[in-house]
Amino acid sequence: MEGQTAIQPEVERAAGRLKEVQRAASEIVLGQEELIELVLVGLLCRGHILLEGVPGLAKTLTVRTLAGTVQGSFQRLQFTPDLLPADVTGTLVFDPKTGEFVAHKGPVFANLILADEINRAPAKVQSALLEAMEERQVTIGDTTYDLPEPFLVLATQNPIEQEGTYPLPEAQLDRFLLKVLVDYPSSEDERRILALHLAEAFPQPRPVTTLDAIGEIEEVANQVYVDDRIRSYIVSLVNATRRPGEAGLGDVAPLISFGASPRASIALARASRALALIRGRAFVTPEDVKELAPPVLRHRLVLSYEADAEGTTADEIIERLLLAVEVP
Numbered sequence: 001m002e003g004q005t006a007i008q009p010e011v012e013r014a015a016g017r018l019k020e021v022q023r024a025a026s027e028i029v030l031g032q033e034e035l036i037e038l039v040l041v042g043l044l045c046r047g048h049i050l051l052e053g054v055p056g057l058a059k060t061l062t063v064r065t066l067a068g069t070v071q072g073s074f075q076r077l078q079f080t081p082d083l084l085p086a087d088v089t090g091t092l093v094f095d096p097k098t099g100e101f102v103a104h105k106g107p108v109f110a111n112l113i114l115a116d117e118i119n120r121a122p123a124k125v126q127s128a129l130l131e132a133m134e135e136r137q138v139t140i141g142d143t144t145y146d147l148p149e150p151f152l153v154l155a156t157q158n159p160i161e162q163e164g165t166y167p168l169p170e171a172q173l174d175r176f177l178l179k180v181l182v183d184y185p186s187s188e189d190e191r192r193i194l195a196l197h198l199a200e201a202f203p204q205p206r207p208v209t210t211l212d213a214i215g216e217i218e219e220v221a222n223q224v225y226v227d228d229r230i231r232s233y234i235v236s237l238v239n240a241t242r243r244p245g246e247a248g249l250g251d252v253a254p255l256i257s258f259g260a261s262p263r264a265s266i267a268l269a270r271a272s273r274a275l276a277l278i279r280g281r282a283f284v285t286p287e288d289v290k291e292l293a294p295p296v297l298r299h300r301l302v303l304s305y306e307a308d309a310e311g312t313t314a315d316e317i318i319e320r321l322l323l324a325v326e327v328p
Contacts, residue, residue, distance in 0.1 A: 015280035031189025047177025068205025072111035079121035085128035179299035229328035
């Protein structure tokens with residue numbers, strides 16, 4: 001308790017700065033407060049995010065706006081079936097003046113990358129992006145280059161149009177900290193969106209902080225207290241995805257082919273810390289864990305053919321696990 005009390009002033013200052021970022025982003029991205037908050041969670045954890053939603057729900061606008069508010073660099077990559085790895089990472093270009101090959105860095109060298117419709121790219125391109133996501137470095141020719149810090153990939157995929165797509169391999173899905181489902185705005189928010197777009201000039205992101213300040217806030221997030229009971233709760237939740245029978249859900253076992261890996265436990269703990277900080281607390285509560293369980297786990301569960309046949313979704317299974325696992 002003493003440690004929590006000691007860092008509470010720092011937590012409140014950090015939360016206040018993050019609230020400014022949220023307010024600035026919400027002036028442009030209307031009706032997507034949860035999306036903005038979860039992208040901030042990813043930024044504080046330096047974790048990549050998979051965004052799923054139909055076109056036109058401000059996914060690109062959200063990422064571009066947040067990059068502007070924190071004064072970070074932004075690049076958008078439109079993934080297509082004919083894309084090459086060099087189009088993402090960069091390549092060697094011959095310089096006739098010097099007679100040497102010079103490294104030309106690709107668009108992946110930015111703080112926030114929007115990988116639009118990532119599942120339309122072939123396996124080689126996805127592998128090149130995977131190295132960047134996991135190692136935070138890129139090899140061009142014989143030289144390895146570090147990517148800027150922070151480096152965050154926000155990838156989008158369209159849940160409707162699946163023709164000409166390449167499903168993301170499980171190993172790559174596991175690299176995403178969160179999978180966020182982006183929904184339609186309310187009627188009131190849509191009226192506000194319409195008014196914003198019919199105005200004479202569309203507003204530009206208002207810079208309210210810097211990447212250095214975000215790095216300092218990240219250090220505060222790492223000090224947020226995670227009680228042993230919360231840690232056990234996280235492990236029990238993730239373990240229930242592998243052995244649901246132990247949680248009293250024997251009928252769920254045939255619906256899951258493979259449960260979440262230990263990376264899910266780490267992701268859930270780190271994300272819960274970040275969410276607690278955003279909300280001004282120096283400690284994680286069970287509600288933080290429960291709120292983040294769906295975005296952390298939904299892309300890490302491999303459902304069985306039986307689940308597909310029954311039309312059971314990962315979110316429905318996670319909801320049952322949350323009800324079955326004892327809350328501290």
